[in-house]
Amino acid sequence: MNPFDLDETIHQRTRLGIMTVLYEAGEADFAFLKSTLDLTDGNLGRHIEVLAAAGYVATRRGYDGRRARTWVSLTPQGTSALRIEVDMLRDIVGRVQPSQN
Amino acid sequence: MNPFDLDETIHQRTRLGIMTVLYEAGEADFAFLKSTLDLTDGNLGRHIEVLAAAGYVATRRGYDGRRARTWVSLTPQGTSALRIEVDMLRDIVGRVQPSQN
Numbered sequence: 001m002n003p004f005d006l007d008e009t010i011h012q013r014t015r016l017g018i019m020t021v022l023y024e025a026g027e028a029d030f031a032f033l034k035s036t037l038d039l040t041d042g043n044l045g046r047h048i049e050v051l052a053a054a055g056y057v058a059t060r061r062g063y064d065g066r067r068a069r070t071w072v073s074l075t076p077q078g079t080s081a082l083r084i085e086v087d088m089l090r091d092i093v094g095r096v097q098p099s100q101n
Numbered sequence: 102m103n104p105f106d107l108d109e110t111i112h113q114r115t116r117l118g119i120m121t122v123l124y125e126a127g128e129a130d131f132a133f134l135k136s137t138l139d140l141t142d143g144n145l146g147r148h149i150e151v152l153a154a155a156g157y158v159a160t161r162r163g164y165d166g167r168r169a170r171t172w173v174s175l176t177p178q179g180t181s182a183l184r185i186e187v188d189m190l191r192d193i194v195g196r197v198q199p200s201q202n
Binding site: 002003004005006008011013014016017020023024037038080082083084086087089090092093095096097098099 | 103104105106107109112114115117118121124125138139181183184185187188190191193194196197198199200
């Protein structure tokens with residue numbers, strides 16, 4: 001198996017960020033993801049669509065007072081796919097020395 | 102700094118594979134890279150162009166008997182850029198538990 005045959009749906013840097021933040025947060029709303037990852041509405045929305053279409057994340061709509069909010073969380077499928085991606089990254093990381101700076 | 106602000110020139114999975122294999126091999130020819138990473142001539146050629154344009158790899162042409170061969174190696178700039186990328190991946194890897202399988 002090609003050790004670099006990474007899942008592009010997750011490996012893409014913004015989506016890797018979204019998946020890792022959701023893994024840690026459990027669930028996060030759009031505003032949190034946007035500010036944490038320094039994204040625009042459009043950019044975040046497109047990446048969430050790709051991840052939801054792959055079955056890796058689920059979204060939930062609700063209200064905070066009168067403000068509509070959208071929460072995002074990893075599905076079990078997303079969690080295991082992220083772990084497989086990170087296992088492969090762990091192998092790559094082990095092959096390269098840390099930088100000095 | 103956004104911990105997921107990875108250098109797309111290196112982070113793209115095929116180019117990450119090329120850079121890591123070159124880091125380990127020191128220098129490798131096209132045939133070795135193609136077979137190791139399961140790539141086509143066109144695919145490998147395009148990625149090498151992107152990496153060379155960024156100053157991350159250098160290519161050298163030569164002959165093996167009468168057979169023309171192209172060798173590729175990391176530049177010092179490429180080596181340090183790879184280490185920075187891998188440092189960031191090391192941080193991400195530390196945030197996610199290994200998968201059980």
